[in-house]
Amino acid sequence: VYLKSLELVGFKSFALKTKLDFEPGMTAVVGPNGCGKSNIADAVRWVLGEQSAKALRGGKMEDCIFNGTDGKRPLGMAETTITFADCENVLGTDYNEISIARRVFRSGEGQYFMNKAPCRLKDIQRLFMGTGIGTVSYSIMEQGRIDQILSSRPEDRRTIFEEAS
Amino acid sequence: VYLKSLELVGFKSFALKTKLDFEPGMTAVVGPNGCGKSNIADAVRWVLGEQSAKALRGGKMEDCIFNGTDGKRPLGMAETTITFADCENVLGTDYNEISIARRVFRSGEGQYFMNKAPCRLKDIQRLFMGTGIGTVSYSIMEQGRIDQILSSRPEDRRTIFEEAS
Amino acid sequence: TTDMFSKTFEQINENFQVMFKKLFGTGSSSKLVLVNEEDILECGIEVIARPPGKRPQTVSLLSGGERTLTAVALLFAIYMIKPSPFCLLDELDAALDASNINRFVDVLQGFLGQSQFLVITHNNRTIAAADVLYGITMEQSGVSKIVAMKFKDHEKKKPDAPPPAT
Amino acid sequence: TTDMFSKTFEQINENFQVMFKKLFGTGSSSKLVLVNEEDILECGIEVIARPPGKRPQTVSLLSGGERTLTAVALLFAIYMIKPSPFCLLDELDAALDASNINRFVDVLQGFLGQSQFLVITHNNRTIAAADVLYGITMEQSGVSKIVAMKFKDHEKKKPDAPPPAT
Ligand SMILES: Nc1ncnc2c1ncn2[C@@H]1O[C@H](COP(=O)(O)OP(=O)(O)OP(=O)(O)O)[C@@H](O)[C@H]1O
Ligand SMILES: Nc1ncnc2c1ncn2[C@@H]1O[C@H](COP(=O)(O)OP(=O)(O)OP(=O)(O)O)[C@@H](O)[C@H]1O
Ligand SMILES: [Mg+2]
Ligand SMILES: [Mg+2]
Numbered sequence: 218v219y220l221k222s223l224e225l226v227g228f229k230s231f232a233l234k235t236k237l238d239f240e241p242g243m244t245a246v247v248g249p250n251g252c253g254k255s256n257i258a259d260a261v262r263w264v265l266g267e268q269s270a271k272a273l274r275g276g277k278m279e280d281c282i283f284n285g286t287d288g289k290r291p292l293g294m295a296e297t298t299i300t301f302a303d304c305e306n307v308l309g310t311d312y313n314e315i316s317i318a319r320r321v322f323r324s325g326e327g328q329y330f331m332n333k334a335p336c337r338l339k340d341i342q343r344l345f346m347g348t349g350i351g352t353v354s355y356s357i358m359e360q361g362r363i364d365q366i367l368s369s370r371p372e373d374r375r376t377i378f379e380e381a382s
Numbered sequence: 383v384y385l386k387s388l389e390l391v392g393f394k395s396f397a398l399k400t401k402l403d404f405e406p407g408m409t410a411v412v413g414p415n416g417c418g419k420s421n422i423a424d425a426v427r428w429v430l431g432e433q434s435a436k437a438l439r440g441g442k443m444e445d446c447i448f449n450g451t452d453g454k455r456p457l458g459m460a461e462t463t464i465t466f467a468d469c470e471n472v473l474g475t476d477y478n479e480i481s482i483a484r485r486v487f488r489s490g491e492g493q494y495f496m497n498k499a500p501c502r503l504k505d506i507q508r509l510f511m512g513t514g515i516g517t518v519s520y521s522i523m524e525q526g527r528i529d530q531i532l533s534s535r536p537e538d539r540r541t542i543f544e545e546a547s
Numbered sequence: 548t549t550d551m552f553s554k555t556f557e558q559i560n561e562n563f564q565v566m567f568k569k570l571f572g573t574g575s576s577s578k579l580v581l582v583n584e585e586d587i588l589e590c591g592i593e594v595i596a597r598p599p600g601k602r603p604q605t606v607s608l609l610s611g612g613e614r615t616l617t618a619v620a621l622l623f624a625i626y627m628i629k630p631s632p633f634c635l636l637d638e639l640d641a642a643l644d645a646s647n648i649n650r651f652v653d654v655l656q657g658f659l660g661q662s663q664f665l666v667i668t669h670n671n672r673t674i675a676a677a678d679v680l681y682g683i684t685m686e687q688s689g690v691s692k693i694v695a696m697k698f699k700d701h702e703k704k705k706p707d708a709p710p711p712a713t
Numbered sequence: 714t715t716d717m718f719s720k721t722f723e724q725i726n727e728n729f730q731v732m733f734k735k736l737f738g739t740g741s742s743s744k745l746v747l748v749n750e751e752d753i754l755e756c757g758i759e760v761i762a763r764p765p766g767k768r769p770q771t772v773s774l775l776s777g778g779e780r781t782l783t784a785v786a787l788l789f790a791i792y793m794i795k796p797s798p799f800c801l802l803d804e805l806d807a808a809l810d811a812s813n814i815n816r817f818v819d820v821l822q823g824f825l826g827q828s829q830f831l832v833i834t835h836n837n838r839t840i841a842a843a844d845v846l847y848g849i850t851m852e853q854s855g856v857s858k859i860v861a862m863k864f865k866d867h868e869k870k871k872p873d874a875p876p877p878a879t
Binding site for chain 4: 218219220229230231232233235236237238239240241242243244245246247248249251252253254255256257258261285286287288289301307348349350354355356357358359360361363364366367
């Protein structure tokens with residue numbers, strides 16, 4: 218299975234529809250401070266089911282919706298879609314590609330979609346279980362967090378070990 | 383008053399006697415990872431009377447003594463001397479220059495000196511009181527700590543304000 | 548002492564707003580807010596930051612580099628009230644991009660009249676602004692050694708200076 | 714489950730020692746130690762690191778860059794056991810100097826056979842190692858926009874690529 222694309226619209230600073238296509242190998246994301254690079258990382262965590270607004274640097278989930286700028290009004294919804302390909306084996310799907318989408322509205326209400334069909338968070342979590350994809354995994358390492366792998370008390374480090382087993 | 387020089391011997395990775403002379407303006411300290419730059423910052427905190435080994439990244443004060451390498455045996459003592467000049471007004475001294483020195487031995491025993499005469503930590507703290515020089519002040523900003531000014535709970539931020547008043 | 552705190556708070560707030568504008572550029576603004584005006588000696592202090600073109604937000608939603616710059620604005624706001632004879636800054640520029648480092652260095656140089664600055668850095672722009680440069684090496688593994696590369700009186704660095712890292 | 718934990722611990726320990734050597738170079742060593750061998754399901758885990766030429770120490774005495782590199786060794790040790798289809802690393806290289814970034818990038822490239830890597834960075838060396846490059850800008854203040862600068866199929870970057878920061 219490999220990551221094929223990520224599409225954001227209304228998510229944090231990505232007011233306009235934005236798509237990133239991925240290839241095998243190493244993709245670098247660059248730009249000045251505050252341009253939106255870590256917001257992309259937040260979008261990946263979010264669409265994979267992150268439940269804690271704090272983990273996305275916000276106070277509530279609606280903080281993820283584009284909240285306007287000098288020249289642009291706030292939006293009413295944030296949406297992110299992540300697409301994987303070659304997933305028959307690892308994810309056990311019938312299709313070669315699978316798209317997971319998530320939306321949140323100003324009311325706080327949210328929705329999940331699997332290949333455009335509404336689904337529950339549970340379905341997404343079950344899909345990715347045991348694959349290493351997901352928010353618990355160390356495969357997403359946020360800015361400034363690398364030191365925590367060491368500085369957390371020895372007792373905390375055990376979660377790493379439990380995850381790997 | 384201005385900072386004239388800093389001399390280290392046996393302090394952390396500075397096994398050999400090392401002296402830095404300072405001039406007005408901006409001095410930059412550079413070098414590869416692990417070469418000893420932050421150890422210099424630790425030496426300044428330490429000679430000004432830092433009492434917490436943890437603030438110096440160690441477990442106990444003796445961790446500051448050069449503990450040996452492949453090619454060199456551990457030393458029995460660490461010593462740092464800091465010298466200020468033009469201090470008659472701000473520090474109220476009779477001399478134009480003042481040198482503060484501190485030693486620590488493997489036993490954990492420590493000594494303080496003012497212009498080579500033994501003194502107590504109290505004397506050093508009294509000398510610098512109200513000058514902005516010292517370990518409580520924000521004039522020493524350790525590696526990685528800048529974010530704490532913001533991320534500490536609002537209640538903690540008050541210490542900054544109390545310090546400035 | 549409530550009066551004294553109030554007075555200091557106002558002073559820092561004012562300095563912070565000036566410093567923030569200098570570091571973030573035109574079109575930016577910021578302020579410090581007492582969480583509970585009724586109980587200023589015990590309540591928390593909120594930092595509101597508005598980089599150019601963006602909406603004011605609490606600092607938690609800012610980027611890594613924006614947070615560093617905001618913290619630096621607060622640090623310098625305090626230095627303005629009570630300048631220390633010297634300041635030691637260890638890799639403050641780690642999260643900053645090129646143009647933010649330029650502004651950080653400019654603002655820092657504004658303080659050199661009242662304080663000496665000792666700056667530990669890996670960044671070439673910061674290094675270029677220094678009056679004096681000390682290189683630290685560990686050729687004998689585990690033992691630190693200083694190589695002074697002063698260039699205040701010379702116009703350029705000595706040719707055998709080790710290339711600054713990164 | 715004590716057996717299972719024990720087995721995993723041994724595996725991670727082994728991988729960690731291999732990764733550490735690759736990242737720190739010859740003459741270095743490291744190990745993970747269970748604080749209390751009698752109670753392995755509840756006790757803490759200590760990380761001992763020995764950069765080349767230095768004495769083994771707990772990680773607290775290491776420098777900022779050495780800590781990052783040690784943490785990366787542990788992270789990669791876990792990736793070796795349970796590779797994920799993709800890994801997203803946000804500014805892991807912030808504290809690393811030039812030669813450490815080179816080694817970090819080399820080790821990372823060793824994993825590209827089994828995982829895609831998405832790396833957020835300000836560093837030119839890391840950027841140079843990428844197969845694909847995405848630049849993010851905010852020309853309309855506050856609104857992010859992507860500029861793709863793919864160069865996997867081309868030998869060099871497009872001439873109008875914005876210069877990478879720092
Ligand atoms: N809901 C939102 N609406 C609009 N803008 C937002 C929203 N949430 C966050 N932002 C903005 O996004 C910016 C942060 O972006 P991000 O953290 O991705 O930056 P970055 O590119 O990672 O920068 P750095 O290099 O400093 O880490 C902040 O300036 C913040 O104001
Ligand atoms: N008591 C000691 N004796 C010998 N070496 C020590 C002692 N205490 C610390 N060290 C060594 O000093 C090194 C740390 O140095 P320091 O933190 O000054 O590095 P640095 O130059 O700031 O690097 P970075 O750029 O990564 O922050 C570590 O490798 C550590 O092993
Ligand atoms: Mg970021
Ligand atoms: Mg350091």
